[in-house]
Amino acid sequence: MTLNIYKLYTANQSRIQKNIAEDQTLTGGRKIARRGGELRFIAGSNAKLAGMILESVTAENFRNLSGSVHCGHGLNILIGLNGQGKTNWLEAINVLATARSFRTARLQEAVRFGEDSAAVAGRVLRSEQVSRDLRVAIGGRAKSLFVNGKQETARGYLNQLHSVVFNSDELEVVRGQPEARRRFLDESIISIHPPYVQTVNDYARVIKQKNALLQSIQDRGTSGESSAAQIETWNAQLVGLASRIHRSRLRYVERLNDVLARQLFGPESVSIRYESSLEPHGDLSEYDALLDERLKVRFQAEVAAGYSLIGPHRDDLELLLEDRDVRKYGSAGQQRSILLLIQLANLEVYFSQNGEYPLFLIDDIDAELDHERIKSLLEHLAGRTQTVVTTSKESFVAEFGQNAAIFDVVAGCARPREGSRETAVPAV
Numbered sequence: 404m405t406l407n408i409y410k411l412y413t414a415n416q417s418r419i420q421k422n423i424a425e426d427q428t429l430t431g432g433r434k435i436a437r438r439g440g441e442l443r444f445i446a447g448s449n450a451k452l453a454g455m456i457l458e459s460v461t462a463e464n465f466r467n468l469s470g471s472v473h474c475g476h477g478l479n480i481l482i483g484l485n486g487q488g489k490t491n492w493l494e495a496i497n498v499l500a501t502a503r504s505f506r507t508a509r510l511q512e513a514v515r516f517g518e519d520s521a522a523v524a525g526r527v528l529r530s531e532q533v534s535r536d537l538r539v540a541i542g543g544r545a546k547s548l549f550v551n552g553k554q555e556t557a558r559g560y561l562n563q564l565h566s567v568v569f570n571s572d573e574l575e576v577v578r579g580q581p582e583a584r585r586r587f588l589d590e591s592i593i594s595i596h597p598p599y600v601q602t603v604n605d606y607a608r609v610i611k612q613k614n615a616l617l618q619s620i621q622d623r624g625t626s627g628e629s630s631a632a633q634i635e636t637w638n639a640q641l642v643g644l645a646s647r648i649h650r651s652r653l654r655y656v657e658r659l660n661d662v663l664a665r666q667l668f669g670p671e672s673v674s675i676r677y678e679s680s681l682e683p684h685g686d687l688s689e690y691d692a693l694l695d696e697r698l699k700v701r702f703q704a705e706v707a708a709g710y711s712l713i714g715p716h717r718d719d720l721e722l723l724l725e726d727r728d729v730r731k732y733g734s735a736g737q738q739r740s741i742l743l744l745i746q747l748a749n750l751e752v753y754f755s756q757n758g759e760y761p762l763f764l765i766d767d768i769d770a771e772l773d774h775e776r777i778k779s780l781l782e783h784l785a786g787r788t789q790t791v792v793t794t795s796k797e798s799f800v801a802e803f804g805q806n807a808a809i810f811d812v813v814a815g816c817a818r819p820r821e822g823s824r825e826t827a828v829p830a831v
């Protein structure tokens with residue numbers, strides 16, 4: 404997830420109820436999946452899933468893609484040679500869910516070379532009776548979002564389909580700097596508690612203003628009383644916001660720990676822990692008082708540095724394997740595994756909050772993971788999430804493809820493979 408993986412927005416429950424009511428009126432309670440002789444997948448053995456199902460996705464002028472994918476309800480495998488469009492299909496699905504790309508902040512880059520606009524459309528089943536048609540239209544400058552043909556605001560649109568992406572960019576969470584882990588935590592919290600975004604933004608604003616002030620005090624070469632008073636005003640705001648962030652992150656890591664499938668990839672002990680930068684300095688159960696004290700003690704140091712040294716923007720998430728920092732000592736496969744464990748825990752937390760799992764998108768599933776780990780992962784996901792994975796290896800399909808819907812991706816087109824378990828058939 405160029406971290407945006409986890410831009411999930413939880414449904415406002417009353418809104419969902421309203422939309423369902425609208426859909427039922429629209430459909431007259433009929434099973435939409437059976438309408439118009441369109442293709443759909445017969446559910447395989449792992450198809451009894453709670454919550455949203457992506458039934459189909461269609462790409463129009465989106466990168467090199469053409470046509471549609473009619474998804475199986477369990478495991479879907481996109482297989483193809485390098486550069487054929489497998490990751491592009493995952494990106495398209497993710498755009499449909501989040502209205503954003505995990506590859507680029509400029510969605511316009513996804514418009515096919517030489518074209519002016521693109522779109523991704525899809526149908527999501529919310530239950531057997533209720534489906535929604537989603538569409539993200541990408542113009543030269545702006546994007547427009549549609550639900551059942553009606554233009555929607557981002558807020559209304561983002562309630563419809565949730566997805567979690569696992570790709571090599573996401574590994575920054577394990578391999579990168581603390582900032583990547585803080586962002587990951589914050590985005591995960593936002594996915595189950597959207598108002599938290601305000602706290603994070605307010606805190607970032609306070610830090611920015613305080614930094615500007617510290618910088619100007621440094622430039623003027625004075626830290627007299629009036630400067631101290633100004634800083635104190637910012638610090639008062641900072642303490643309130645910081646303690647909310649501290650508590651939210653602590654609680655979220657506790658929730659992750661509660662559902663962490665520790666033994667999934669073997670007996671190695673896995674531990675995750677929120678690490679406050681104030682830890683060495685006193686009693687964290689009195690967080691506000693401790694932070695307040697540290698801000699006072701470190702006032703001169705902050706002026707000398709010209710930026711804020713104290714607060715949760717200096718915290719980290721500790722990831723340990725056999726009590727050792729996995730970032731420094733873990734192998735590539737172990738780093739991938741621990742991130743997968745955290746992502747799976749994230750899916751569980753999301754499920755416990757919303758009663759449904761997000762769609763799980765895994766790019767290059769067999770990169771760096773051995774056969775045993777892939778097997779454990781897929782067994783864990785079966786019956787939980789609707790999953791779309793990509794691979795370039797036939798051996799992966801031979802080994803794990805029995806219950807999957809398999810698509811051969813060639814030059815952007817995803818063709819259902821004859822004889823794959825969840826075979827596309829015309830609906831009756």
Ligand SMILES: Nc1ncnc2c1ncn2[C@@H]1O[C@H](COP(=O)(O)OP(=O)(O)OP(=O)(O)O)[C@@H](O)[C@H]1O
Pocket residue numbers: 465466467483484485486487488489490491492512513514515516795
């Ligand atoms: N805006 C665009 N318009 C048209 N084609 C594009 C655009 N952006 C990327 N492409 C094409 O998409 C292809 C890459 O697709 P993608 O990254 O999905 O491949 P892949 O199947 O995942 O390959 P790999 O196995 O190497 O990961 C390239 O051929 C590239 O030229």
Ligand SMILES: [Mg+2]
Pocket residue numbers: 489490491766
């Ligand atoms: Mg790829």
